[in-house]
Amino acid sequence: MNAKKTNRIATGVIYFLVGVVILLLVGILGNILISGIPHLSWHFLSSASSSFEAGGGIRDQLFNSLYLLLLTLIISLPIALGAAIYLAEYAPDNWFTQLIRTTIEILSSLPSIVVGLFGYLLFVVQFGFGFSILAGALALTFFNLPTLTSNIEEAIKGVPQTQREAGWALGLSNWKTIHGIVLPAALPGIITGVILSAGRVFGEAAALIYTTGQSGSTVDYSNWNMFSPTSFLNIMRPAETLAVHIWKVNTEGIIPDVNVVSAATSALLVIVVIIFNFGARALGNWIYKRLTAAKIK
Amino acid sequence: MENWQNQKSYIKTFAEDECAISTNNLSVFYGGTVQKLFDVSLGFKKNTITALIGASGSGKSTFLRSLNRMNDRVARVDGSIMFHNLDVNQSKINVYELRKAIGMVFQKPNPFPKSIRENITYALKANGQQNKKKLDQIVEESLRAAALWDEVKDKLDQSALALSGGQQQRLCIARAIALKPEILLLDEPASALDPVSTAKLEDTLKQLRKKYTMVMVTHNMQQASRISEYTAFFHLGHALEYDTTTNIFTNPQGEITEKYIQGSFG
Numbered sequence: 001m002n003a004k005k006t007n008r009i010a011t012g013v014i015y016f017l018v019g020v021v022i023l024l025l026v027g028i029l030g031n032i033l034i035s036g037i038p039h040l041s042w043h044f045l046s047s048a049s050s051s052f053e054a055g056g057g058i059r060d061q062l063f064n065s066l067y068l069l070l071l072t073l074i075i076s077l078p079i080a081l082g083a084a085i086y087l088a089e090y091a092p093d094n095w096f097t098q099l100i101r102t103t104i105e106i107l108s109s110l111p112s113i114v115v116g117l118f119g120y121l122l123f124v125v126q127f128g129f130g131f132s133i134l135a136g137a138l139a140l141t142f143f144n145l146p147t148l149t150s151n152i153e154e155a156i157k158g159v160p161q162t163q164r165e166a167g168w169a170l171g172l173s174n175w176k177t178i179h180g181i182v183l184p185a186a187l188p189g190i191i192t193g194v195i196l197s198a199g200r201v202f203g204e205a206a207a208l209i210y211t212t213g214q215s216g217s218t219v220d221y222s223n224w225n226m227f228s229p230t231s232f233l234n235i236m237r238p239a240e241t242l243a244v245h246i247w248k249v250n251t252e253g254i255i256p257d258v259n260v261v262s263a264a265t266s267a268l269l270v271i272v273v274i275i276f277n278f279g280a281r282a283l284g285n286w287i288y289k290r291l292t293a294a295k296i297k
Numbered sequence: 298m299e300n301w302q303n304q305k306s307y308i309k310t311f312a313e314d315e316c317a318i319s320t321n322n323l324s325v326f327y328g329g330t331v332q333k334l335f336d337v338s339l340g341f342k343k344n345t346i347t348a349l350i351g352a353s354g355s356g357k358s359t360f361l362r363s364l365n366r367m368n369d370r371v372a373r374v375d376g377s378i379m380f381h382n383l384d385v386n387q388s389k390i391n392v393y394e395l396r397k398a399i400g401m402v403f404q405k406p407n408p409f410p411k412s413i414r415e416n417i418t419y420a421l422k423a424n425g426q427q428n429k430k431k432l433d434q435i436v437e438e439s440l441r442a443a444a445l446w447d448e449v450k451d452k453l454d455q456s457a458l459a460l461s462g463g464q465q466q467r468l469c470i471a472r473a474i475a476l477k478p479e480i481l482l483l484d485e486p487a488s489a490l491d492p493v494s495t496a497k498l499e500d501t502l503k504q505l506r507k508k509y510t511m512v513m514v515t516h517n518m519q520q521a522s523r524i525s526e527y528t529a530f531f532h533l534g535h536a537l538e539y540d541t542t543t544n545i546f547t548n549p550q551g552e553i554t555e556k557y558i559q560g561s562f563g
Contacts, residue, residue, distance in 0.1 A: 162407035166469070168367060170420035170476060171397035180419065185410050291410060 029270065036267020039260045045268075049245065054257040058265055060219050063232060064133070064239035065272075068212065069202050071137040071235065076144045077194065083145075084152035089178055108146030113206040115143045120210035131213030131238040139211040144201050151193025155186040184291055188284035195280030199273040205243035213238035214248050242269050307550040308338065308539045309527070313379070316340035317480055317510035318364060318399070323376035323386075325359050325368060333359050336376070337536045339529055341480075346502060346511045348521035348542065351531030352562060357514045360531065361482050364512065365399040366392045397424070400473030404485040406465035408457035408472075413449050416457045416468055417475045424476075435475050442508075443471035444501045463494025467501055474509070481505070483513040487520060499524050518558065522546050530554045 043057060050056030091097040119139025129135040159182045167177030183190075215238055223231040231237075240248065246265050249258050313319070319340035325333045334356045341347050349357040363374045366385070369392065377384040385395050408416050417436045418426075426432060436453065440446040445467040449460070457468055466486060473481060483502070487495040502511060503524055515521050521528055522542055529539040530549075538545060538554045549555040556562060 160407070162403060162405055163409065165367065165401075165403060166407040166409065166472075167420075169365065169396055169401035169403075170472065171393045171395075172420060172423055173393055176423055180423065181409055288410075 032263075032266050032270050036263040036265075036270075039264035040267060044264055049240075049261075050255060052254050054255060054260075056255060056257075056261065058242065058245060058261070058268070061240055061242045061245045061265070062268070063219075063221075064212070065202055065241040065243070067232075068133055068136055068140065068208075068239065068241055069198055071133060072140040072144060072201055073194065073198065075137055076141040076148055079141070080145055080148035080152055081190075083149045084156055085178065085183075087149070088153045088156040089174075089182070104146045104149060107142070108150070110143075111206075112143055112204055113209075115139055116207040116210045118142070119207065124211060129236065131211065131215075132236045133212055133239045134235045136208050136212030136239070136241075137235070139207050140201050140204060143204060143207050144197055147200065148193065148197045151197060152186075152190050155189025155193055156182060158189055159185045187291065188288040191287060192280045192284045195276050195283070199276040202276065203243050203269055203273060205241070205247050208241055208244050209247065212241065212244070214240055214244055305551065306535065306537045308536060309541070311340045311342050313340075313382075315342050316379075317343045318512075319379045320360075320364070321377045321379065323360065323363060323374065323378065325356070325363055326373045326375070327371070329373065333372070333534050334363070335534045339536055339539055341510055341512055342527065343510050344506060344508070345526040346506055346513060346524055347527040347529065348525035349512065349514045349529050349531060350516075350518060350521055350557070352557065353516075354533075355531040356534040357529075357531040358484055359534075360536075361484055361512060361514050362401075364480075364482055365396050365401055366390075367396075367401065397476045398478050399480045399482060400476060400478035401482045402466070402469050402473055402484065402486050405489050406462055406469055408460070408465050408468050410456070410458055412454045413457045413460070413468060414453040417472050420472070420476060439471040439475040440468075442474055442505065443467045444497065444504065445471055461494065463490050463497055466490060466494070466498060470498075470501065470505075474505070479510060481509045481511045483511060485514050485516060488516060495520070518546070518560075530557065532557070 043055075045057060045062065046059050047055075047057030048059055049061065087097070087100065091100070116139055119135055119142065123129045123135035123138050124131060127135075163181055163185060164177055167181045168174070172180065218230055219232045219237075220230040221232045224233065225231050226233045226235070228234060229237060242265055246262050246269070249255060249261050249265075253261075255261060311319075319338075321338050322336040323334060323338070324336055327333055337356075337360055339360075349361060351357045359368065359372075362368050363372075363386075364378060366374075368374055374386055376386065378386040380395075380399070383390075409419065411419065414436055417439055418432050421432060421435060426435075437446060437450075440449060445464060448464060449468075457465065460468060466489075470481070470486075486502075487498050490498060499520065502513070505511065513521075513525065525542045527539070528542040528545040530537050530545065530551075530553075532553055538549060538551050540550075545554065546558060549558055
C-alpha cells in the first residue's frame with residue numbers, strides 16, 4: 001500500500017471515530033434537552049417539590065445545589081490552591097512528592113459512593129453533624145480536591161519558567177514572584193479549572209445521598225439568620241440537591257409525574273453545567289484581557 | 298571537540314579597583330558531581346561591554362547566571378565573586394538585594410503579562426516605592442534609556458505582550474535598569490530578534506555603556522566585535538582567552554580560540 005492510500009484510510013478512520021463521539025454527545029444532550037425543556041417553566045423553577053401530587057417544582061433543590069456548591073468551593077479552593085502552589089513551585093522531585101501525587105490520583109479515582117459513605121461515617125455519624133449541607137460540602141470537598149488541585153497545578157505549571165526568572169532577576173523573592181507574577185498569569189487557567197470542577201460537583205449525587213440526605217427541610221427564604229433551623233442559609237439542615245432529586249423521584253418517589261419532573265430536572269442540570277463551561281471560558285478570557293489587555297493565543 | 302588541554306589560557310587581568318565585578322576560581326557543579334565550569338577567574342572592567350563567546354555548552358551562560366546567583370537553586374557554585382570588595386557568593390548574602398544591583402536580561406524577551414507601565418513599576422512597588430510621581434518619572438527615564446520611550450509613550454497602559462519582540466526586549470532592559478543596577482548581565486539578548494531589532498538593541502546597549510557595566514553572552518561574533526570592548530572565549534567550561542575584542546578577533550593567542558573565531562567549530 002502506498003503512503004497516500006494509508007494516509008487516506010487513517011484519516012478516514014479518525015474522522016469516523018470523531019463522528020461517533022460527536023453523535024453520542026449530540027444524541028444524549030439532545031435527548032435530555034428535548035425531553036426536558038418543554039417542561040421547564042417558571043412555575044417549575046419557583047415552587048417547592050411535592051412528595052405525592054403532580055405539579056411539584058424544584059425551587060429548593062436548585063437553591064440547595066447552588067448553595068452546596070458555593071460552600072464546597074469556599075472549603076476546597078483555599079486547600080487546593082495551597083496544595084497546587086506547593087506541588088508546582090516548591091515540591092522537590094523526590095519520593096515524598098511522588099507519594100503525594102499518587103495519593104491525589106487515587107483520591108480522584110475513588111468512587112463517589114465510597115466518598116459518600118465515608119462522609120456519612122465521619123461527618124454525619126462520628127462528628128454528629130447529621131444529614132446536613134455541611135456534611136455534604138465536606139464530602140464533596142474530598143471528592144473535588146484531587147481534580148481541583150491538579151487543575152490548578154497544571155494552570156500554574158503552564159506559566160513559562162522565563163516569567164519566574166524575570167521575577168527573580170528583578171530581586172523579587174520567590175513568594176513575591178509566585179503571587180505577583182505567576183498566579184496572575186495562571187488566573188484564567190485556575191478559574192477555568194475551578195468552574196469545570198464545579199460542574200462535576202454540581203451534578204454529583206452518590207456522594208450526597210448519605211451526607212446531605214434526601215429529604216428537603218422546610219425552608220424559609222425570608223429568614224436570613226443562618227443559625228435558625230428554618231433559614232435557607234442554615235448549613236446544618238438536610239438538603240436535597242437536583243441530582244439527588246432525580247435519583248430519588250425515580251427510585252422511591254410516588255409522584256405521578258415522575259417522568260416529567262426527572263426530565264425537566266435533568267435538562268436544568270445539564271443547562272447549568274453548560275452555562276458553567278461556557279462561563280468558565282468567557283470569564284477566563286475576560287480576566288486575562290483585563291490583566292494583560294491581550295487575547296489568549 | 299577540540300582538545301583544550303594543549304592550549305594555555307591567556308587571561309587579561311585588571312586592577313581590582315578597575316573592575317565592577319570579578320570572579321576567582323569559579324566552578325559550577327550540577328547534581329553535585331557534574332562539573333560544568335572550571336576555576337574561571339575573570340574581572341569585568343567598569344563601564345565596558347564584555348562579550349562572552351564560545352560554542353554551545355561551553356559554560357558561558359552558566360558563568361553569567363552565577364554572577365547574580367541565578368544558579369542557586371539548580372547548581373552548586375564554588376569560588377568567590379567579588380563585588381564592592383565583598384564576596385557575594387556566600388550563603389549569608391541577601392540575593393534579592395544583590396539582584397537589584399546586578400540586573401539580567403534573558404535570551405527570550407520575557408515581559409510580564411501586564412501593561413508596559415506595570416512591567417517597570419512592579420518590582421519598584423514591591424520594593425516599597427509607592428510615590429506615583431516618582432514611579433512615573435522612573436518609567437519615563439528607564440524607557441528613554443532603553444530607547445523605547447518614543448515608541449510606547451502613548452500606550453503605557455496597554456499590554457506589553459502587544460509589543461514586537463525587539464520592543465519587548467528593550468522593555469526588559471528598561472525594567473532591569475529601573476532598579477538602578479550597576480551591572481547588566483545579558484544572556485544572548487538578540488538571539489530571538491530580527492536584524493533590524495538587533496541593530497536597535499545594539500545601539501541601546503552602546504548608549505547604556507556610559508552608566509552600566511555589561512557582560513553579554515553571544516553566539517553572534519559580528520555582534521561581539523561590533524559592540525564589546527573585551528571578549529572572553531569559553532571552551533568546555535574553561536575560560537581560555539580573555540583580552541580586548543580587537544586582539545581576540547585579529548590576533549588570538551590560542552590555537553582553539555583562533556579556530557573558533559574562524560568558525561571551524563562551534
